[in-house]
Amino acid sequence: MIEYVFMNGEYIESDKAVIPVRTHAFLYGTSVFEGIRAYYNSEQEQMYAFRVKDHYKRLFASAKVMWMNSPYSIEELEQITKDLLRKNNYKTDAYIRPTLYKSAIKVGPTLTDNEDSFLIFTTPFGNYFDSDRGLKLCVSNWRRTSDNAIPPRAKVSGAYANSALIKTDAHEMGFDDAVVLSESGQVTEGSAMNIFFVFDGKLTTTAITDDILIGVTRNTVIELAKELCIPVAERPIDRTEIYNADECFCCGTGAQIVPVESIDNRTIGNKKIGKITKQIQDLYYDVVRGKVDKFKDWCTPIYD
Ligand SMILES: Cc1ncc(COP(=O)(O)O)c(C=O)c1O
CATH class of the missing domain: 3.30.470.10 (Aminotransferase class 4, branched-chain amino acid transferase, N-terminal domain)
Structure with a gap:
């Protein structure tokens, strides 16, 4: 063809x-x-x-x-x-x-x-992560580039040398991907996806000023959480907070909504996909295929 x-x-x-x-x-x-x-x-x-x-x-x-x-x-x-x-x-x-x-x-x-x-x-294009289990993440020993060096907010191809090092080294160490810290040591995102945690029923992600690419999927998750009446916080997140998260998932256009099973070999929740993650994931997959009227404005039909 x-x-x-x-x-x-x-x-x-x-x-x-x-x-x-x-x-x-x-x-x-x-x-x-x-x-x-x-x-x-x-x-x-x-x-x-x-x-x-x-x-x-x-x-x-x-x-x-x-x-x-x-x-x-x-x-x-x-x-x-x-x-x-x-x-x-x-x-x-x-x-x-x-x-x-x-x-x-x-x-x-x-x-x-x-x-x-x-x-x-x-x-x-199929799934970016070829697996039914949750992701095993490490905390990368590479740092995310900062806003005053190569701004992560802009999706510039050259900046992906940073993502390439993060992802490759995580793979070489036996992990699926990595949580990336900023120069000041706080959580930013994954190699090429944003990250959400659940702490005490509250969906929590890093703020738009925390050296991240402001993902379209991240925004979708926030909107879907509102629809599901799940509270959301956008705030700085410390490394040691995340080991004790009740749930964690990554999200992005490529990754879609993918649960995280462990970080630095510490199990997140009970290893199974969390309740809130599952709710968001199920709704997301219906929304993107144009099955939910309320969100159909997000879906551009291609064929007449
Ligand atoms: C560094 C980075 N962060 C986050 C994302 C998620 O962004 P989006 O949901 O717009 O695909 C991507 C995806 O391309 C990315 O490369």
Whole structure:
């Protein structure tokens, strides 16, 4: 099957979508991107892309930090995303990767006087974590980059060297992923996902000023918790608090909602998926497939 990519204003075959080796984004990691999921609902024979507008809003926020301008408006990007998915005609869940990048052919890291280009590729996509059990996490000995170094709030490709080190070293030590601390030693998030804990019935996550990427899924979880009348706190979290959490889960577009079984080999709760985690997870999977009317505005239908 031919797979299309949107690049330089055109839908082209993916093997023709290439960039020159001296492209600035390749040399310096100067691109901002989004990861969006589209879910196939086989009963309705419909595909729903999830929170597309919110992802593009975040892309624009990342772009502003990085002196980039999108050649398209948010509405145009939504339409391009829809058209590309339609062309690729998946009948399965898919992942969408829009990227705005510095495309000048030049040596030197300056972001100004350096043109911006935009592309999107898509691919069929299943689960990011291939397991029925909860995640085994460690606390990473790498720190999250800080807001005044490489700001985690902006989704910049070069910043993912940090995530790559965190995830790889966790794997090499036999863990699935890691909890990452900030330079000041407090909890931030996972390698490429946000993290929630339950303490005494209260869903608790780090604050938006705690050196995290402000996840779209994180916000979804907070909204779903409101719907389920579960109290939520966003606040600084210490390392030693988390060993005694009653429940813990990670969340992100890739990860979705994934329970955590242990942190630094200390069992969380009773090892089984917690009650609140399960409630959020069940509702999330219905919402993303367009099955819950109240949240249907988040789901962009792809096929007519
Ligand atoms: C560092 C990091 N934090 C959090 C997230 C979760 O963000 P979202 O829910 O918008 O996918 C991601 C996912 O891309 C990420 O890379």
